[in-house]
Amino acid sequence: MTTHIFKPDLPAPSRDIGVIGWIRANLFSSWVNTLLTLLGLYLIWLIVPPLIDWAIISADWTGESRADCTREGACWVFIQTRLSQFMYGFYPTELRWRVDAAAWLAILGAAPLFFRQMPHKVRYGVAYLLLYPILAYWLLHGGFFGLEVVSTSRWGGLMLTIVIAAVGIAGALPLGILLALGRRSQMPAIRVLCVTFIEFWRGVPLITVLFMSSVMLPLFLPENMNLDKLMRAMVMVIFFEAAYIAEVVRGGLQAIPKGQYEAAAAMGLGYWRSMILVILPQALKMVIPGIVNTFIALFKDTSLVIIIGLFDLLNSIKRATSDPAWLGMSTEGYVFAALVYWIFCFGMSRYSMHLERKLDTSHRI
């Protein structure tokens, strides 16, 4: 009996595998695709080489004044000489170590929270959240324990942007959670109050809210009570963001199965205990990406404080570009600002995606 011996398989045609195969499948699979590829290449050719040329190859990197910018590309000297102003605003130069110290404390203090095996993580986190703001206020503003006062009108630059965003989120988170609970409450009066509050703040633009903080808030407060401009803006930012956080948290609360509420009640837990021990830990974990996204939006929105004359990063740069000694530097200035904002926002959005994957305990394949 003869056994039939199959010939060995031929390798796939060289045009279907490897680099050529990939290119054929992804770039030139049909004539429409070929056309799109050519269009895309044309777009890239239109934008990328001039950009690289302007920003790197024919840019001026070193120097002290405008006269040092002799080439036709970007003049990064402008950014270099003004960098400290963009970072600290008008914060007194000899006291800037306090801002640096606050920043390093924030980073070093928060670092242990990112290690999974850290013991007493929750306790440490709560202590950090309670203590750090006091410490930061002492360092940045001063006025007690031997640090001299730096009034908020001298704060500025990236530091101010981060301060507004951080205070905004730290205040908005607890308020937003309370509002979300109130919106789902079974007490009609509480529900109506919370819904009205949330829908009002979500319906108006932040600009009008900031306008309100500068023109209406002084009218609302008792005459002898004087909040400075930054404080007023922060109060408004907190209310505004709390409404958005409330909607995010509500999504999480709605996603918790009813059985969890019932089980908590069956255990004999009262409202607050069942919320704090059972519902909120699950709901908040579910909406962490949403909260980070709200924070990104808040970080971008801080740029609006330019309207009420605070000198955040964007306003410092805008002011610097209208300096007569550096006229015509708006492109460089705004590109630098865009880069800073972009790094922060992109980093946070990547982190939120990472969290989403890490916290995903559903058993999807």
Added chain:
Amino acid sequence: MQTNTKARVPRGSLLTDPQARAWVFQIVAVIAVVAFGWFLFHNTQTNLAHRGITSGFGFLDNAAGFGIPQHLIDYSESDSYGRVFWVGLLNTLLVSVIGIILATILGFIVGVGRLSPNWLIRQIATVYIEVFRNIPPLLQIFFVYFAVLSPLPGPRNSLSLWDIIFINNRGVQMPAPSAGEGFWPFWIALALALVAIVLLNRWARARRHATGRSFPVFWCSLALFIGIPWLVALVFGGPFLWEVPELQRFNIRGGWVVIPELVSIVLALSMYTAAFIGETVRAGIQSVSHGQTEAATSLGLRPGRVLRLVILPQALRVIIPPLTSQYLNLAKNSSLAAAIGYPDMVSLFAGTVLNQTGQAIETMAITMSVYLAISISISLLMNWYNKRIALIER
């Protein structure tokens, strides 16, 4: 305080009775809010009295006395603050509507591009989204306004497109239409064409249902839409007279001027919002299972029709709700126009009028109600549309 059971819990003492506690809690909350409101009201009264400001909306009839660079309705310096309100409102709506249209078109292109089989297009769309949605919209507006439009040449050296449209640092100047001889016949013809198209569509659908034969509806409709008004224009004369801007010694006169503030805010906002709409569209299309595409293809539909008849109708259900909130965001972000001095609701009313009259509470209340009204109407409109296209389940 709160239980999920409707059954009445046996009453121990009044202190531990959930319903009694709920009542007390609510009454306390309402009293607190009312007291806080009264506190604010009282403070405001005292402060206003001290500053000598009389409240009320009477100031709306006073003459404004300042000029506005862009007004869609007739306006002069002697008009009242009430008129300023309408000018500002229309300018805000103008930005929102143009922005929403541009952002939708660009957003759908980017969203579909994110799912293109073409690798290069996919990457370009991704880079676009990641760049534009992570930069504050205000910064994008500043960039277009100060870094792109301001350095443009002056009117003398305008960039011109076929000597009809001129682009310079004072904006874009383009031909302005005015009514010609065939103005009314043209619009009547257009309306007739639309009616004819609707009838043709009905007839074609009825015939398709009855006999299964299809009719080239699209091309016939297009022919009707262009043909009838064109024929009428041939008979009665052109519907529009075009006033073309002309380059004079120092300036360009005539035509429509689109001010640079409008150009930059519309461009920046639509590019920013398009990045978000792109992600929405991508998520919507991806939510339609691949089996739908395969089923449609196996029925013999071509790729364009698969997208149009099978994928999009299902994807739209997922896309519409987040799309609505993007539209709302754009409408609210249009208030950023105030930062570059575009005469919108905020910069005219909460800015100039407030500064001139000192009526802080009234102007802010008017401005905020306008945005609340815009928000509520867009969301009502979209809810209605959403209900119409929602999946009707058994």
